[in-house]
Amino acid sequence: MELNVSTASQGGHAVVTATGELDLYTAPKLQSALATLLRDQADRIVVDMSGIEFCDSTGVNVLLAALKRIKERNGTLELAAPRPAVRRVLQVTGLDTVFTVVDVAPALDAG
Template sequence: MDRQTADSTNRGRLQVTARTEGRSEVVTAAGELDHHTADLLRVPLDEALEQGRSRLVIDCSRLEFCDSTGLNVLLGARLKADAAGGGVHLAGMLPVVARVFEITGADAVFTVHESLEEALAD
């Protein structure tokens, strides 16, 4: 079952859905992840962790932009997930988003998968 993040339709530039699939919480972000929309992603990640789901899979296949604020949301989730014995898996990053991770070195601290299917099978 998909759960639409509160206010995501009002912000327009980022749509976030979350669902539990097996042992993973799959969070899909579509659009632009930046200073104005970061909380739309932070909230479902924090909620999943609070509910004991520490294996987070972020479906980035429809994420068109990510700035430093968005990167910090993902890094924060990674720290919390690691502390809880889980981790953050990024799946299907578009080249423009992957470049941000490459430039900042953040790609070295995440498990990155070519596709959502690959991330779920890992």
């Protein structure tokens, strides 16, 4: 299965919507989208994970790296609406206490 990634941003806030499987083969697509937003100086990034059906350690590492980079400049990265299987990965690894996890992603106009 593949991963589809789209972004919308508005005034320093960005929403990344990802659907599919986040794994060793697809993680570079999400990493590229996050890197672009970080390069564009987004100060708040929300990753809408409601469409992620599977996430392995590579996907988690991409999210952790983006979190580290945005925190270095006092920004925030949130994970929105992870499905139960992904939420379980976060809980088992203790990352549910590292990431801010919200139930719903904010709506932004595509831009």
